[in-house]
Amino acid sequence: MTAGTARAVVTGLGVAAPNGLGVADYWAAARAGRSGIGRVSRFDPSGYPARLAGEITGFDAKDHLPGKLLPQTDRMTQIALVSTDWAFADAGVDPAALPEYDMGVITASTSGGFEFGQRELKALWSQGSRYVSAYQSFAWFYAVNSGQISIRNGMRGPSGVVVSDQAGGLDAIAHARRQIRKGTGLMVSGAVDASICPWGWVAQLAAQRLSTSDDPERAYLPFDPAARGHVPGEGGALLVLEDLDRARDRGARQIYGEIAGYGSTFDPKPGSGRPPGLRKAIELALADAGMAPDQVDVVFADAAAIPELDRIEAEAITAVFGPRGVPVTAPKTMTGRLYSGAAPLDLATAFLTLRDGVIPPSIRVSPSEDYDIDLVTDRPRTAPVRSALVLARGYGGFNSAVVVRAVEQ
Template sequence: MSATVITGIAVAAPTGLGSDQHWKSVLDGESGIGELTRFDTSGYASRLAGQITDFDAKEHLPSRLLPQTDVSTRYALAAADWALADAAVGPDTLADYSMGVVTSSSLGGFDFTHREFRKLWSKGPEFVSVYESFAWFYAVNTGQISIRNGMRGPSAALVAEQAGGLDALGHARRTVRNGTELVLAGGVDSAFDPWGWASQLAGGRVSTEDDPATAYLPFDRRASGYVPGEGGGILIVEDADSAARRGAPQIYGEIAGYASTFDPRPGSDRPPTLRRATELALADAGLRPDDIDVVFADAAGLPELDRAEAQAITGIFGPKAVPVTAPKALTGRLYAGGGPVDVVTALLSIRDQVVPATAHTTDVPEEYGLDVVRHEARSVPVKAVLILGRGRWGFNSALVVTAPTH
């Protein structure tokens, strides 16, 4: 069976637009977390967010798309364009039915739909945009990308949170293995309107700290929650033989392994299953724990959840046996966009043989048993990376990417 490779990458995140800008910010430790400015947050318990501040949709998309798209879809469409350009894929590169789209979203078009709700309540139904019928929908990113780029092959939309972006890439790999030559895959989320913000705070896991340097501290003794972010990543997942035939300009790496699990119900005496997802992903990749050079952690930023993830990691690798990092400390948690951004960052770690640091985290409890990369990036050989994601209500995903073999 031909390998499933990644030939194009793109990021739209608080750390930058495009993979190059994002990577530079990550290596330099430049945070995209600051006070949320989309609306007045003075009455809210939490006011910090990983916000994209330099994206002007008019510079990236045709004007006809602007009235019909939520901000999250605009990020997804722009990132899709960048990833396709990076992979040198155009409308005539492959047959339209040989290219599919798989995206994940957990928030949908929050800002768009609540803007239309305000029109409905204050003016009447005749003022509601006809595009409301689909702009709010979780599948809209898959649909809009497919239409814009003439990609008519097998496609899907996954509704999932932090684990969902990894699930989209796992599904894309399965689709390629089933015969589709190329799948554009990833995840993007954004919900920084008042309703969207309230929904994120309602979960009780968002930090109430006012200082961006201390609000989101994965695996730190002072950890008290996470900071929400927006954006995500888009990748071009391709059959290796097809990529070679068309002369793809580069191969960033291979999706070597993937698995997902679901935790038992709360109060059960059975253990959580993140460790099991990791074991299954390693087995799928045909790798041993000592083959993994770095773990990109889910990094919930809450002591109970950080401790559980630490136990899963040390249970497989042993205490301090593998470097662990969480670059998402610079962006906040991007929900369905978080996993794909981590995968892009992991591929760039493989390319440049460097592991980025976990920003602001300094005091890791000894009982966690983790070798968290702190303070500055670490230059080490990187050939295989494990990326972990956990969503609310028990979803776990693990994905392994490796250096290209040819």
């Protein structure tokens, strides 16, 4: 296989979501339409305008990681490390048995380790600099997940981090695919975010896109006439990517599918009169995959739940696929938007959809008649699915799209 022609496939999934830890629990919840959204419990939210979140429950880092790692890592990094362990186990890969320069990791981050940073800043203000942990120098940093994953698993190949808000998870996967095409044997990629703490909460509120509803069943309603913002959440997914031929040669226990196409754009300056860039990102991803619109079996929507952004997304989907031309779903209505972790979780969900032929629903949404899209609601839809399109947009104008498709075993 020459450089640039390798096909990047996904052989392992590590999932941590508000409605399920691990692939099996998460996928059962997604198929059942079970939500993980509720009132914030990690701090008292009563003084804030937004009080709901998708929180991960039942996760104790002490049960999964060595004690020496705990004081030097933020919650998001702890979840990312464990998700990576799960992804390796799912892929049937022992990183210790692989050449260290033949493995790399590229993640995305929106906020970094905010909870760790808040704790140390509080110590600085209240007690003085002597009481600030030396680990503050990196535990808050956007690149910390990539660093800790690579160190823990002896991965010394191409590594990096992408910061493009909620589009970043797809951008990271695309960068990982590029490294596979350049000859790296294995990449870990995706994202986990977790900033449900007062500092992180204020930062999220500043974007003025959070739902202020106190009703978990009516708070996050993309494409619904009642849409008034999203519910944030924590978690995401890490994926193991390999070259297809190498995965087959080693007898990979499963190949979930291929990262077939990728496109990204940036929205023009407001008031420029130029159209938003999401449609172009979709078209670029399809062209990269060498696929026509009618070859896509389902779209996993970005699902902003902001009326103007929902309109832009619905119009982009309709323009490419035709009115009600493809099933559309937003399983993040069960988890909240996990920032950089949201799109990798959607990718993992898309691969499970390819495997099982079940499209999970967008729960509690009654789509507006203004949007001519075929939104899967209320219950899962059974259908033969060989390909999927995953969309993500970041605050400030980022647009990314990834096409995945099944691979003959």
